[in-house]
Amino acid sequence: MLIDSHCHLDAVYWPDGPADVLGRAEAAGVGAFVCIGVGRDLAAARAAVALADARANVFATVGVHPHDAATTSEADLEEIARLARHPRVVAVGEVGLDYHYQHSPRDIQDRLFRRMVGLSREVRKPLVIHTRSAASDTLSILEQEAASDVGGIIHCFSEDRPFAERALALDFDLSFSGILTFKSADAIREAARYAPLDRILVETDSPFLAPVPLRGKRCEPAYIVHTARYLAEIRGARPEEIAAETTRNVVRRLSLASVAPAAHDKREVLFE
Ligand SMILES: [Zn+2]
Numbered sequence: 001m002l003i004d005s006h007c008h009l010d011a012v013y014w015p016d017g018p019a020d021v022l023g024r025a026e027a028a029g030v031g032a033f034v035c036i037g038v039g040r041d042l043a044a045a046r047a048a049v050a051l052a053d054a055r056a057n058v059f060a061t062v063g064v065h066p067h068d069a070a071t072t073s074e075a076d077l078e079e080i081a082r083l084a085r086h087p088r089v090v091a092v093g094e095v096g097l098d099y100h101y102q103h104s105p106r107d108i109q110d111r112l113f114r115r116m117v118g119l120s121r122e123v124r125k126p127l128v129i130h131t132r133s134a135a136s137d138t139l140s141i142l143e144q145e146a147a148s149d150v151g152g153i154i155h156c157f158s159e160d161r162p163f164a165e166r167a168l169a170l171d172f173d174l175s176f177s178g179i180l181t182f183k184s185a186d187a188i189r190e191a192a193r194y195a196p197l198d199r200i201l202v203e204t205d206s207p208f209l210a211p212v213p214l215r216g217k218r219c220e221p222a223y224i225v226h227t228a229r230y231l232a233e234i235r236g237a238r239p240e241e242i243a244a245e246t247t248r249n250v251v252r253r254l255s256l257a258s259v260a261p262a263a264h265d266k267r268e269v270l271f272e
């Protein structure tokens with residue numbers, strides 16, 4: 001079994017709803033999903049929580065993406081803080097810094113990121129970190145805010161080995177997406193080979209970043225099998241070993257085995 005540790009399943013990307021997408025992933029051997037609840041407004045966060053409440057194998061996160069830092073109000077932040085306490089919410093995120101698109105000014109991203117680290121500490125749930133073209137500021141903030149108290153995941157890892165070393169030391173696991181399979185990703189591959197087996201995760205970041213050989217297509221959680229297989233290949237491991245380890249790692253990191261059962265799904269408990 002594989003777990004997609006990071007996917008976007010809200011209506012912005014899947015206007016027909018997530019049922020078919022999840023069904024195809026389940027048929028491909030994906031047993032569980034961490035659905036990221038971020039968006040331009042609160043709809044994505046609410047939808048992620050509702051989906052996690054409806055299905056035993058979906059878990060939610062809530063947070064404010066750095067893209068949306070400038071347009072998020074105090075009232076929104078209060079609602080995010082309330083949702084973060086929901087028993088099916090397993091992490092605060094994705095939060096962080098994005099200087100590539102820089103949809104929000106840097107100082108506002110910085111302030112919001114620090115607040116999200118604070119929220120994570122308050123609700124005692126780990127962080128899911130987004131960082132793009134902002135490696136050194138991301139690490140500085142995590143260090144200054146003592147984020148190692150809560151730990152978490154560097155999602156869609158697209159940095160290099162020195163970044164990986166510092167992130168691992170801060171108690172952040174590395175989650176690899178389809179980018180790992182891209183031709184230009186040598187530095188990411190080096191980090192993926194270097195990271196300890198018990199600190200690596202896999203994700204799709206659906207609907208973005210479909211892995212080779214499906215690059216360019218709209219990415220869905222079923223495609224995670226390609227990323228996991230590729231990760232096994234470059235580490236010289238067996239695919240079953242990578243599947244088992246990455247599953248164990250995300251279950252441990254997000255305490256998935258101890259999450260309260262979904263309110264509307266009578267399916268059996270997933271992890272024992
Ligand atoms: Zn992201």
Ligand SMILES: [Zn+2]
Binds near residue numbers: 006008036094205
């Ligand atoms: Zn994402």
